[in-house]
Amino acid sequence: MWRNRSQFVSGRAEIVDFLKQKWNRELEYRLIKSLWAFGDNRIAVRFAYEWHDHSGNWFRSYGNENWEFNESGLMVRRLASINDVPITEADRLFHWELGPRPNDIPELEEFRL
Template identity: 55%
Template sequence: MATESKPPFPPFTLESAQKKVKAAQDAWNTRNPEVVQFAYTPDSIWRNRDTFLQGRSEIVAFLAKKWETENGYRLRKELFAFTDNKIAVQFWYEWFDKDGQWWRTYGLEDWTFAENGLMRKRQMSGNDVKIGDQERWFTDGVDVNTVDISEKHW
């Protein structure tokens, strides 16, 4: 574990912080908890809404359960702010539930990184909004990075 690393490393620049955000977005869009876990330290701590987690095994279990219920999950993350070893992100993702109802989740995350580039702390706050099929942004074939997200949705 001591040799694990995930560039780019802190301290972050604008370019390296943006790369870190898009790498996280791409990993989460795989919807594969076994892949996603390796962006975090083995003892990483999380707060995801009202759920508190610590360690990769809890992260994997949480994400597996999440993606069993959040069908069609597609995510966009954008850099909000950064400093030496911290990044703040705004995000939007869409998914549908077991009844076929589409939702868009809006939120903010703050991340703190270890020197090796792995995330050692993640806090997420989000809100779910019902949307109709015609309101979806991240439809099949659409690159999530090209969707125009207006101030109305910031």
């Protein structure tokens, strides 16, 4: 079961469809996650990511995620609270090439977000 903003999805097939729609809408997605807490079978992270829509409007999305895993290590629950803030292209902070964040890009805390 996943909650993403106000949307609820459950089951692997629904989650795959959800992610396809998300990544079709949120283009040139660049993400930084920071571990917040962990214990037993749960992890909490905070994050920020930048993206633009098909019209070229840029956004920075902030939030927190809570993950819960089963005995096999598979995620059984993801709760995400996310706020989207419109930004200009000049306000962007995440400028690396598409793909994983390079090692020389600072952690989220260093961006003071």
